[in-house]
Amino acid sequence: MTTLRSFSARADIEAILADRNAVRIDVPVLQPAEPFLDTAGEELRRRIFLTQNQNGRAMCLRPEFTIPVCLQHIEGGALSGRYGYVGTAFRQRDAGASEFLQAGIEDIGEADTNAADARSVADALACVSDLGVRADTCEIIIGDQAVFDQVLAALGLPSGWRLRLAHAFGHDATLEATLDRLAHPITMPDLPEPILQAAQSGDSAKLEELITAAMDAASLSNAGGRTPAEVAKRLQAKFAQSQLVPEEAKLDILRKFLSISVPLDQSVAVLRGFEKDNGIDLAPAIAVFEERNKSLIAVGLDLSAIIYNASFGRRLDYYTGLVYELRSRSGDVLVGGGRYDRLLPLLGAEKATPGVGFSIWLDRIAEASA
Template sequence: MTGSATPGTAAWADTLLQSLAQAGYVRAEPAILQPAEPFLDLSGEDIRKSLYLTTDASGEELCLRPDLTIPVARDYLSSPQSGQSAGFSYLGPVFRYRDGRRSEFLQAGVESFGRHDRAEADAEMLALALEAVTAVGIRDVEIRTGDVALFIALIDALDLYPVWRRRLIKDFNRKITLEQDLERLALASSTVRNEYEGVLAALAGSDRKAALALVTDMMSIAGATAVGGRTVAEIADRFLEQSTLKGGALPRDALNLIKRFLAISGAPDEAIATLRSLAGEAKLDVGVAIDQLEARVGFMAKRGIDVKTIRFATAFGRGLDYYTGFEFELHRKGGGPEPLVAGGRYDGLLSQLGAPTPIPAVGFSIWVETLTQANASRAASRGRVS
């Protein structure tokens, strides 16, 4: 424990870790100083811009860990358990720049690796998160959920240019409003002119690999490796985006379907019915993703969670680039914007960290500071009532 913790925090956190250990989630204690590259490459924009960075004597860029998911995943991959089913719990300080608030604060949580029963594992994460919140006496919580896999399935079914696909999925994981960007893309003019028209015409409709090869060859001929601080890959992506804009705006029918999809929200069962109706009407091949959502909701009900109290929204996202499926947050009803607990599925992360084969992964983080404050507020309210 650190100075960030209060005695009350220590008591319930220790109790929480003991209960998680009994459930098979062993204590993980990754190093505080971590390689910066995974966080710069794989985390969301909010984390990237809040890192505390340094460089060692060899020139490697390091950072104080801003989160514990990636450090726990890296330790798992370097252990004999790599590739096997394993669960970990943790409690420790993390470090992020937060304007007006302490930059060092406690984070607790759970990570589950290697389980292929994805729907059941997702439901277990939500159940454990609810247990963690009720362990400190908070029962009046709002459960917000979403599923980025559904959005990815929709975009794939629309068969858009590769650059549209990447851009829309990237925007979904950002805190910016996706609908605002959709409008801007829909209004893009096909009469755009600039000095690179020849290159843009050559790239129109191509995939990122082909674009990267062409831009790399052009820059090699020119004797350049970067322009204006941008890498070759970033320049290729920019050219791809511009070539697509030159070729025409985002198709209006695709835009309308995306907007209808993003407007779906409510109780999970109602949302599933609406999704199936939309998929059937528009002849969208998204059935597998909807089936996975339905299976997850079924396992949640089996764990005693009242699924009618869950708010599901197709537009819900947490702003982290590595999420690939189920996402959720627990909020105290009537509380502030900060979640008490937040997490989700990130099946691609371990491959990006070096795993030779894909490893399923899901987990959640407990915002100890927020949970402690919510508990104190609850106790104060009860005192006023009595």
């Protein structure tokens, strides 16, 4: 078995990826910033290193590999591809260096998504094992964005709140804060009656006109960097939120769902029990979940050694279904991955294209295998 301490060249990592039938791919260090800013979400947006090219286009140092690999796949015009990479990523982290070595595999275009998901998890574990880390010294956690979204839909929450909660999934503190706000209607600020009436009536043009006049009267060119149109839009959204009546029973059901944390071999039974006890329909999501579990068993994984955590998500907005992490005993994330079926169309793919992949944090692997 090769340990990270014993190899001195990236060729060793590349051989491990090749053993998993992944075609080596290189992506430039300097990347257009727009795809990351538009599709990856706030978590990545606030951590990337931005610059400009000679034409004034926003560029960034490569903060991760999934988006660049997907862009190259689209440019190549292939229907499917299985790509392996190793290289340096650049982004600010809460702990650790801002430059760190990553490797991984992206599986794009595989129609059998359950089989592809299972292979992704199995490949991630195999790669880590080849790097000298025993799976029995780590914790494997699985979540599912699609099941969470199905719960939100089944509860019939307002679409605006469903979107907010979906974006917060995977951010424990943000999700809890969003639930708290949903439980307590927003109080509108003390506003002049004409402005309040325009917000209440939904008259955007009138509201913008009144805000512009108020800002001009106060000699303000903007308010906190926002234009009158932006202020009007935010005020209308706040008014809409203030009219929501808390539905405590539905919030209680959602909190019960988020508290589920069981071995994966018990997950389907627990989800069906939750569905029955709370009178909601999760059948489509549970059916996919169950088939994926069968695929995981088919590739030799022990479901009793994997934890399903209903509140677990990964902090990138492009994930759509399975999400997973392999963590060391100290809690460091060694591997993170998941399914991102909406990403390729957002990046310009001409038709719906499924994708799943994982990244390995090689600096953390070195510590875990020491």
